[in-house]
Amino acid sequence: MSTLAIRDLHVTVETDQGTKEILRGVDLTIKTGEIHAIMGPNGSGKSTLAYTIAGHPKYTVTQGTIELDGEDVLSLTVDERARRGLFLAMQYPVEIPGVTNTNFLRTAKTAIDGESPSIRSWTKDVKTAMSNLKMDSSFASRNVNEGFSGGEKKRNEILQLELLKPKFAVLDETDSGLDIDALKIVSEGVNRAHDNTNLGVLLITHYTRILRYIKPDFVHVFVAGRVAEEGGPELAEQLEEEGYVRFVSEGEADTDAVLTDDETASVG
Amino acid sequence: MTITETEPKFIPVQTRSERFKSSDVTDFPAVTGREVEWRYTPAAPINDLVDNGLNGAHYEYTLTDVDGVSARWIAMHDDLVARAGLPEDRASAAAWSGTQEALLLTLDGELDREVVLTRDGLGAEARAAHTVVRAMPNTVATLILRNSGQAKLAENIEFIVEDGARLTVVTVQEWDDDALHIATHFAQVQRDATLKHISVTLGGRLVRLNPSIHLAGAGAGTELFGAYFSDSGQHIEHQVYVFHDAPHQRSRVTYKGALQGKSAHTVWIGDVLIGQNAVGTDSYEQNRNLVLTEGAQADSVPNLEIEIGDIVGAGHASATGRFDDEQLFYLQSRGITEDEARRLVVRGFLVEIVQQIRSPELEEHLQAAIEAELATTADGGAR
Numbered sequence: 001m002s003t004l005a006i007r008d009l010h011v012t013v014e015t016d017q018g019t020k021e022i023l024r025g026v027d028l029t030i031k032t033g034e035i036h037a038i039m040g041p042n043g044s045g046k047s048t049l050a051y052t053i054a055g056h057p058k059y060t061v062t063q064g065t066i067e068l069d070g071e072d073v074l075s076l077t078v079d080e081r082a083r084r085g086l087f088l089a090m091q092y093p094v095e096i097p098g099v100t101n102t103n104f105l106r107t108a109k110t111a112i113d114g115e116s117p118s119i120r121s122w123t124k125d126v127k128t129a130m131s132n133l134k135m136d137s138s139f140a141s142r143n144v145n146e147g148f149s150g151g152e153k154k155r156n157e158i159l160q161l162e163l164l165k166p167k168f169a170v171l172d173e174t175d176s177g178l179d180i181d182a183l184k185i186v187s188e189g190v191n192r193a194h195d196n197t198n199l200g201v202l203l204i205t206h207y208t209r210i211l212r213y214i215k216p217d218f219v220h221v222f223v224a225g226r227v228a229e230e231g232g233p234e235l236a237e238q239l240e241e242e243g244y245v246r247f248v249s250e251g252e253a254d255t256d257a258v259l260t261d262d263e264t265a266s267v268g
Numbered sequence: 269m270t271i272t273e274t275e276p277k278f279i280p281v282q283t284r285s286e287r288f289k290s291s292d293v294t295d296f297p298a299v300t301g302r303e304v305e306w307r308y309t310p311a312a313p314i315n316d317l318v319d320n321g322l323n324g325a326h327y328e329y330t331l332t333d334v335d336g337v338s339a340r341w342i343a344m345h346d347d348l349v350a351r352a353g354l355p356e357d358r359a360s361a362a363a364w365s366g367t368q369e370a371l372l373l374t375l376d377g378e379l380d381r382e383v384v385l386t387r388d389g390l391g392a393e394a395r396a397a398h399t400v401v402r403a404m405p406n407t408v409a410t411l412i413l414r415n416s417g418q419a420k421l422a423e424n425i426e427f428i429v430e431d432g433a434r435l436t437v438v439t440v441q442e443w444d445d446d447a448l449h450i451a452t453h454f455a456q457v458q459r460d461a462t463l464k465h466i467s468v469t470l471g472g473r474l475v476r477l478n479p480s481i482h483l484a485g486a487g488a489g490t491e492l493f494g495a496y497f498s499d500s501g502q503h504i505e506h507q508v509y510v511f512h513d514a515p516h517q518r519s520r521v522t523y524k525g526a527l528q529g530k531s532a533h534t535v536w537i538g539d540v541l542i543g544q545n546a547v548g549t550d551s552y553e554q555n556r557n558l559v560l561t562e563g564a565q566a567d568s569v570p571n572l573e574i575e576i577g578d579i580v581g582a583g584h585a586s587a588t589g590r591f592d593d594e595q596l597f598y599l600q601s602r603g604i605t606e607d608e609a610r611r612l613v614v615r616g617f618l619v620e621i622v623q624q625i626r627s628p629e630l631e632e633h634l635q636a637a638i639e640a641e642l643a644t645t646a647d648g649g650a651r
Binding site: 054055056057077078079081082083087088090093094095096097098099100103104107108111112143160164 | 558589591593594595597598599600601602603604605606608612613614616617618
């Protein structure tokens with residue numbers, strides 16, 4: 001049993017207009033096997049939370065802590081965090097020229113496990129995982145994400161999730177831009193990882209659609225850089241009917257904190 | 269030896285086939301840096317290599333002992349000299365004019381082992397060299413040119429690939445950091461013969477290596493590969509020229525370079541000329557560069573001239589990609605350390621070329637050398 005604990009997290013980002021505080025005191029605790037949905041309007045800081053957990057250099061933590069089983073995550077490098085068991089499925093996965101998916105996956109697996117996977121079982125694992133995600137075998141020999149469609153990139157993220165077997169996965173708007181078939185495939189992958197490895201999931205989404213396929217235990221509504229309301233799955237249903245109007249009007253007092261989603265999420 | 273052009277030499281040459289040629293350095297005006305063939309090359313370091321008066325004495329070399337291989341020095345007026353081409357720039361002409369005798373390497377038969385010619389003791393004096401490699405008809409051979417140590421060298425190497433021969437040439441430049449090397453590789457590929465030419469350049473302050481391939485015979489073919497790694501202050505240049513001059517020929521040109529560090533500079537100019545005789549030509553050239561850090565510059569210029577309509581295919585491509593912070597973040601977020609991430613990217617990028625060598629020992633050595641390049645630059649704080 002592991003615990004990822006976020007306490008009073010304040011995060012700033014440098015913009016053309018100066019330093020902006022995006023997260024303003026986030027408290028969140030996730031345990032092994034739990035699925036938490038983080039929902040909220042554009043610009044509420046959801047993606048910032050995802051990238052801050054992963055350690056993207058663009059974001060500066062000015063206050064608060066993130067701990068994994070009591071260890072200070074914020075003092076770890078990006079790769080150390082991954083090796084401790086944190087995983088971020090990105091909204092905009094990056095293309096890596098010159099590196100085949102096969103080579104990338106094996107290198108990542110070796111880095112995470114501290115030893116090379118046995119060739120025979122690894123090849124089989126990759127094959128099975130790709131087939132489960134309905135990925136053509138040609139993706140193995142193609143360069144990482146190069147020329148992949150949006151949906152293919154998302155599947156490739158979930159492929160990594162299933163193969164690297166982290167303790168906690170942050171899924172940053174994995175549902176965005178997916179058609180219904182791809183959404184189902186991707187959701188099944190997340191559920192498999194959850195069932196097989198007791199993965200803890202932080203599912204960041206703007207829409208409730210993905211929650212039909214991945215059932216959250218907890219729902220947190222994010223507004224203007226902090227958790228405005230928390231509840232069980234019923235909160236998601238309520239949001240589906242009412243939208244974010246109630247929260248956004250509350251949050252409008254903090255206009256400074258409301259960047260567009262593009263701004264908060266644009267790490268590309 | 270001079271070929272007189274109908275055009276006066278001071279008028280800019282429009283097509284590659286009409287470019288002025290001469291083996292006499294005095295036929296070329298002083299290099300200003302504005303010439304089409306010099307515009308990307310830093311002028312100052314090469315001053316000593318574009319003038320008369322280079323030391324043209326025999327150069328030191330070692331040659332592996334392989335059956336079917338012989339070496340001797342021949343006069344520059346020997347019939348075997350200038351078969352594969354004549355200088356089109358002043359450095360090549362300076363090397364030609366400055367050389368006293370050419371080293372002739374004759375390869376005959378189906379050689380069972382690689383021939384390795386090593387030059388490791390050229391020294392810091394400005395010098396000229398000329399080498400003629402002749403692959404006799406139906407010869408199958410691999411020649412590896414290993415260049416290391418000090419050098420301030422302007423040279424020409426000719427490859428005469430006779431009918432039906434299959435010659436593989438691997439030229440490896442691992443010179444000292446302050447070395448200067450300007451080389452033109454002329455090749456004449458005769459009927460149904462093939463030349464596979466692989467250039468790997470890692471070391472040297474300035475290396476400019478221009479392969480100029482004349483596909484002379486029907487059915488001749490060539491594959492040209494290049495891999496290069498330029499770090500801080502290093503200039504690596506290739507001007508590749510393939511002239512299709514007879515029917516049913518095939519050429520492929522693939523050069524890939526990695527750049528890391530401030531003022532790392534690479535230049536690739538790829539000229540392909542499909543001449544009036546070259547019915548049924550199938551040609552493709554490409555250059556890819558991977559820029560690893562800010563401040564590095566990759567120039568890439570593919571040119572294609574087609575003088576005949578009846579060809580199978582002709583194409584070119586050029587792309588320069590960056591390894592940036594977002595890619596680094598992505599790889600690190602999968603547990604891969606920063607150093608490993610760079611190694612992964614550069615290895616993956618250049619391996620396609622290095623694998624073409626088909627010599628496991630040399631391939632392994634070059635992979636290690638490429639990784640050492642990465643480490644050296646990183647330690648040097650150039651990032």
